Amino acid sequence: MRIGGLASGMDIDQIIADMMSVRRLPLDKLTQQRQRLEWQQEDYRAINKQLFSLRESVFSLKLQGTFNVKSAFSSNEDIVQVSAGGNALNGTYKIAVKQLAEGAFKTSSAPLGSTDDYSTLSTQLEGLKGEIKFSINDQEFTVNTETESIYDLMNKINKADIGVQASYDRNLDRFFLSTTGTGENAQIEIVGGAYQSEEGEKNFFEDILNIDTGVVKGKNAEFTLNGAEFTMASNEFTINGISYSLKGLSPTGADGEPVAASVSVKSDTEKIFDTIMDFVNLYNETIDKINGKLFEKYYRDYPPLTDAMREQLDDDQIEKWMEKARSGLLRNDSMLSGIVSQMRTAIYGVVEGVSGEYNSLASIWITTGDYSERGKLHVNEDKLREAIAKDPEGIKELFTATSADGSSKNEGIASRLYNEVVAGISKVTEKAGIESDFSLVDNSVIGKRIKDMDDRIEDYEDRLKMIEDRYWRQFTAMEKAINQMNSQSMWLMQQFSMGKG
Structure with a gap:
């Protein structure tokens, strides 16, 4: 200080x-x-x-x-829904759906007769013990009925990546198998599953889960498009830029043939x-x-505000000043x-x-x-x-x-x-x-100019500090000199006073 x-x-x-x-x-x-x-x-x-x-x-x-946008409309969306890509040709198409694509399913024909203890297969389903070996779609599985539950069985099947998913509904007490896809290539083929019970050899799927072994296959979608016969493994497919989604079977006409729905494709002008x-x-x-x-108008008399200028204005005046100061810079x-x-x-x-x-x-x-x-x-x-x-x-x-x-x-x-x-x-x-x-x-x-300006400002602030320090040294020296002169003056006055006495 x-x-x-x-x-x-x-x-x-x-x-x-x-x-x-x-x-x-x-x-x-x-x-x-x-x-x-x-x-x-x-x-x-x-x-x-x-x-x-x-x-x-x-x-x-x-x-x-951007300009090849097309719109597509179906005359019966309960039968088929459509959308069109940019390469679809404008026109009207006729489609009649004879059969929808389906997946394959196997479901318990009756409840399993489960107990209230679902901790393992043997505690849930009476009469089970030991290991059971079987295959689904050529993927082999081994289940230990005394250490694994029905949910462990589900997880093994679902993680096997064989196109089959398993589930169990505790309320219905039934086991379900279904394919993840559709079409005639989607299948569930169960082989094996034999185990020994007190009554002799039994099959885990047929006698416990109430599911038939053997093979069950899905179905292809069958339809005619502009009179030509087609089959598809899925109900979702694209032909010549038009995407179709089959939803139901076409009604049968008086001639016994399915009645075709109309699909219209045109440029989406809107x-x-x-x-x-x-x-x-x-x-x-x-x-x-x-x-x-x-x-934009430039106000030459409104430069950016300095700290000293801000102190002389209220907030409203500052806002109006800044608005004019920023105006017209370009x-x-x-x-x-x-x-x-x-x-x-x-x-x-x-x-x-x-x-x-x-x-x-x-x-x-x-x-x-x-x-x-x-x-x-x-x-x-x-x-x-x-x-x-x-x-x-x-x-x-x-x-x-x-x-x-x-x-x-x-x-x-x-x-x-x-x-x-x-x-x-x-x-x-x-x-x-x-x-x-x-x-x-x-x-x-501008970035380089701002950087150069920052350097100049920093240098000038250093110069100002040096100048201020010099002023203080000068005034401090003046104060010391005045203080010394005051001391000498007081000493002289004391001497004069003593001489008169």
């Missing part, structure tokens, strides 16, 4: 504080410049985040699969419309965000202006070499407004729907066309715009970097 002015009676603390406040002016300017750079960086990164979102939307428009509209909305949002920064930014210009050029141009009549956004009723809107897109939704319904392939080509010779004139709109958005992201990233948890070093242009 420094206490000054005891000898001089001067407020040394305040004097040095006033002197240092003048010395701190260059530091305050450096700090304000650094704050402006940080705000600029944040604004650039916010725009880059918007460009990243637009890039993802445009990328999906480059893919033909989904294509929604995809294009989502892109337009995101493009407009991006353009508005960038233009908002380009034409006004008329040449890099952002160039990005917007390149995006607008890419999206408005004519696509040469397309086979249909749709060769520009304007041809599908996506246009721009007047100059004051600065490139915002407008859509005649009814006309766009008509264009998609009329020629979905032409719409796809307009967005996804590729150039054999590398010329942008033959590239689809999405391909052109994607390249410009990626280039814009690269420029903004080079200028301001990106927010990342994986990198502690910011090598962007």
